[in-house]
Amino acid sequence: MFSPTVQKLIDELSKLPGVGPKTAQRLTFHLLKLPPEDVLPLAQALIDVKETVRFCSRCFNLTEQELCSICLDAGRDQTTICVVEEPGDLISVERTHEYRGLYHVLGGALSPLDGIGPEDLHLAELFDRVGAGDVHEVIVATNPNMAGEATALYIAEELRPLTSAGTLRVTRPAAGLPMGGDLEYADEVTLGRAFTGRREL
């Protein structure tokens, strides 16, 4: 019913995650109503991102060069690697200013139900880095959900020979009550983890 040009835009928008045909149609009508100078920057941003942004060849963080700014920073602790799922997670860790080591971005988490196995993530590259370099600690900061926990266990298992030999520590950020949270409203799993991981005052 729509002209081919309009239908093409609806189809392309429908391919985005979380955007169904109805949402794509609504977005298209919105874009049609805007003046060209409000729409063309989006098209240009898409083109620019594909032309200039790539993944760091070492840690798979976003970069516009061969290596990302963190890998190139000799001032950072080269013996510690923090493993995260996505570049956005890396940004969250950086914002804490608590971590001064390197990163490794997996590009997702293990999820057999969604067809995501070890070969779909940058796991082999992680094990190569850990095996080759002078790495003393791997902090597995995948998300504290089913897929993230499974990924963390998988990594710990694969690195077991090195941890058993005492040359490497594999750690995971503490699970527990969020700061500013409320004991009454904490779910049982979180509260249980907080008790298991209790510390001396």
Place this chain on the structure above:
Amino acid sequence: MFSPTVQKLIDELSKLPGVGPKTAQRLTFHLLKLPPEDVLPLAQALIDVKETVRFCSRCFNLTEQELCSICLDAGRDQTTICVVEEPGDLISVERTHEYRGLYHVLGGALSPLDGIGPEDLHLAELFDRVGAGDVHEVIVATNPNMAGEATALYIAEELRPLTSAGTLRVTRPAAGLPMGGDLEYADEVTLGRAFTGRREL
């Protein structure tokens, strides 16, 4: 924290309706992971739509010419105008195959709370068409919600001189129970409307 190119794409996506900064970031990471040949068609579709698609100068339907295919179709009933909010609504009416007249797309509905007044819609153009042409009926098919009802009442009020003179009918599609629906689960307003608008069997 992101490179300017990535941040620019996040910013542009955030401007879309219903897309907040978090969703824009998620969409951006998704687009970054795709090969260029899966992203550039979206950029091209945006450019094409702005270059070729415009609004019909008479009824504000989508078209790639001066007038849309419906306005150009001399076989359609030129004395009836169906008023809708968006081009998508026009498509829904066309799909029924029950209507063979012309259309007028308002580009939205009156909503003072969102700052949308009569001058933001194609209402003046509607009244010009009705005043100038040989129009016998205006079917106000705006959405059966608050904004759509207000818009319908506004149009009926503005056209009152012509309807009082008997030269024009202003009608509204029936409100009532949807086909395949269930009396038990109908809301009071819909059921009330269905009773008010009951017909002889």
